[in-house]
Amino acid sequence: MPALLIGCNRQADTAAPAPGAASTPPPAQAPAPERAASLGGYTFERGYPTEATVQKAYDDADLARAITAYKFFYPTVSILATWEGNVNAGLQPNTQMLLLQGRPEQTVFTPNSDTPYAGANLDLSNGPIVVELPAGVIMGVINDLNQRYVTDLGLPGPDAGKGGRHLVLPPGYDKPVPSGYFVSRPATQRALMLLRAIPPAGNDQAAIDLLKQVKIHPLGAAAQPLTWIEQGDKHADFSPVSWERGLEYWKRLHSIIEAEPPFEGYRSHYGELAALGIAKGQPFSPDPRMSAILERAAQLANDQMRVQSFADRRAERRPWADRQWEWATLRPENGTFDTPAYTDLEAREKWFYQAQIESPAMFRRTPGAGSLYWLGTRDATGAYLDGGKTYKLTVPLPVPAKLFWSVTVYDNQTRSEIATEQDRAALRSMFEVKDATGTSVDLFFGPKAPAGEEAHWIQTTPGQGWFVYFRVYGPETQAFNGQWKPSDFVEVK
Numbered sequence: 001m002p003a004l005l006i007g008c009n010r011q012a013d014t015a016a017p018a019p020g021a022a023s024t025p026p027p028a029q030a031p032a033p034e035r036a037a038s039l040g041g042y043t044f045e046r047g048y049p050t051e052a053t054v055q056k057a058y059d060d061a062d063l064a065r066a067i068t069a070y071k072f073f074y075p076t077v078s079i080l081a082t083w084e085g086n087v088n089a090g091l092q093p094n095t096q097m098l099l100l101q102g103r104p105e106q107t108v109f110t111p112n113s114d115t116p117y118a119g120a121n122l123d124l125s126n127g128p129i130v131v132e133l134p135a136g137v138i139m140g141v142i143n144d145l146n147q148r149y150v151t152d153l154g155l156p157g158p159d160a161g162k163g164g165r166h167l168v169l170p171p172g173y174d175k176p177v178p179s180g181y182f183v184s185r186p187a188t189q190r191a192l193m194l195l196r197a198i199p200p201a202g203n204d205q206a207a208i209d210l211l212k213q214v215k216i217h218p219l220g221a222a223a224q225p226l227t228w229i230e231q232g233d234k235h236a237d238f239s240p241v242s243w244e245r246g247l248e249y250w251k252r253l254h255s256i257i258e259a260e261p262p263f264e265g266y267r268s269h270y271g272e273l274a275a276l277g278i279a280k281g282q283p284f285s286p287d288p289r290m291s292a293i294l295e296r297a298a299q300l301a302n303d304q305m306r307v308q309s310f311a312d313r314r315a316e317r318r319p320w321a322d323r324q325w326e327w328a329t330l331r332p333e334n335g336t337f338d339t340p341a342y343t344d345l346e347a348r349e350k351w352f353y354q355a356q357i358e359s360p361a362m363f364r365r366t367p368g369a370g371s372l373y374w375l376g377t378r379d380a381t382g383a384y385l386d387g388g389k390t391y392k393l394t395v396p397l398p399v400p401a402k403l404f405w406s407v408t409v410y411d412n413q414t415r416s417e418i419a420t421e422q423d424r425a426a427l428r429s430m431f432e433v434k435d436a437t438g439t440s441v442d443l444f445f446g447p448k449a450p451a452g453e454e455a456h457w458i459q460t461t462p463g464q465g466w467f468v469y470f471r472v473y474g475p476e477t478q479a480f481n482g483q484w485k486p487s488d489f490v491e492v493k
Contacts, residue, residue, distance in 0.1 A: 059293065062276060066297030069272045071305060072345070073253055075147035075352045078109070078240050079192055080256050082356065083145065085238030086121050086192075089231060093123035093190075094216055096227040099208065102408070102426075104419035106231065108238040110355045110469055111417065113426040114406045115139075115196040116204060118211045122191040124170035130181070131193065132215040132223060135163035137207075139370060140195035141359040142168065144186035145260055149336050149358045151184035153195060156361030156370045158182045167219065171261050178219075188260040194357060198403060198473075202430040241414050247291055249298045250276075254284040305353040310377050310384075310412065310467070312350060319374060320485045324382060328355065328373035328469060335360030354415045367477045368402070374470040377412075380488035388462035390446025394487040397440055402474030404429045407443060409458045412465040422459035432456065450492065 102111030140153030361370035
């Protein structure tokens with residue numbers, strides 16, 4: 001009965017009102033918000049987009065998506081350019097090594113001229129590769145073709161400069177791994193290995209002789225003598241500079257997406273590319289509309305990365321509050337730009353626009369670590385460095401470096417060593433500045449050397465901007481606690 005009464009009451013509630021009683025109209029539906037003039041310039045009629053708005057909204061969304069994807073995958077495309085540059089120089093994977101000393105003739109992002117480089121393309125398509133290192137002052141690293149850190153070698157690596165055998169396994173390798181190796185696993189079939197040897201007492205040949213003791217061979221095969229290609233002063237391009245601002249950038253990115261296994265950590269980023277027509281297993285054939293968007297995105301994203309690199313807005317960029325110097329890299333924790341909660345994309349983009357290779361040894365800010373890099377783009381007044389002006393840099397002595405230090409000048413367009421008639425881009429403690437005495441040494445930069453300062457001078461080009469890396473290898477405590485710091489660049493009138 002109670003249930004029936006309740007039901008009756010419900011019927012009564014909805015029954016027609018008695019004659020003469022006032023009726024209550026149903027509530028009116030709230031009017032749709034006016035969207036005829038949205039902030040994005042989109043127009044909607046009765047809540048639906050107009051044809052023009054459909055086109056504009058997709059153009060805007062695709063452009064924004066492409067700019068984000070360009071920045072994220074820039075490290076991948078950049079290291080592919082280095083791999084291809086090695087091939088163009090005649091290097092064959094696994095059997096040859098390229099000997100390179102940073103010189104103005106080569107287009108390569110911010111190399112040093114302090115030590116000889118040895119580079120190798122590793123191809124794991126046919127199985128694991130063994131790298132045997134001799135004992136000695138060798139520093140090296142392997143990055144995969146996403147330019148992700150794989151392992152350090154030599155002094156900063158697990159062999160600690162004592163020599164040893166490194167075993168590099170292909171992605172997904174599930175066979176038993178023999179003992180007696182330092183094991184690493186790239187996420188791509190191809191990887192890039194870079195080694196450098198510290199010249200004892202500035203003896204480059206001794207460092208080269210040490211590098212030439214390195215062996216590379218497949219697991220289970222006897223080591224064969226490597227063929228060495230000496231680049232010398234021949235021109236070569238190991239960078240994406242010549243095509244990074246156009247459709248070719250996306251073609252190269254598609255080629256590596258197609259050739260390499262997907263990396264699980266990039267799954268959502270591959271989704272961004274798929275929306276732009278770049279997906280594994282599918283041809284890359286953008287229509288004129290998408291081609292125009294991708295070309296514009298390449299130019300805008302590249303320009304934005306240049307701003308991030310040379311007009312950094314983050315307060316922590318400065319190692320010393322009273323200097324214009326900046327940290328070349330913003331993330332010292334682990335060499336992979338990872339914080340406990342997120343990947344620092346700003347720091348990642350700044351670094352990879354002007355440099356290559358990620359490694360904890362390159363970024364760590366602790367005494368005794370491999371190296372420190374400071375970036376100099378401005379003079380003492382805060383103005384950008386001008387190739388038509390002359391500057392003095394005062395370096396207090398001794399520099400807190402257990403190994404050596406250097407100042408290297410780069411062209412800000414190519415991010416490679418500055419190329420001038422002088423054919424020199426660095427002032428180094430093992431070479432040009434090895435006889436410096438006293439409490440400081442003055443270094444000069446400009447179109448012409450001040451009288452008597454030719455030995456401590458780097459030529460610059462009027463009308464062009466430039467920047468420097470100040471490198472300290474084996475930094476000591478004073479490099480971190482403020483007891484030592486170089487001057488700013490001061491214009492010499």
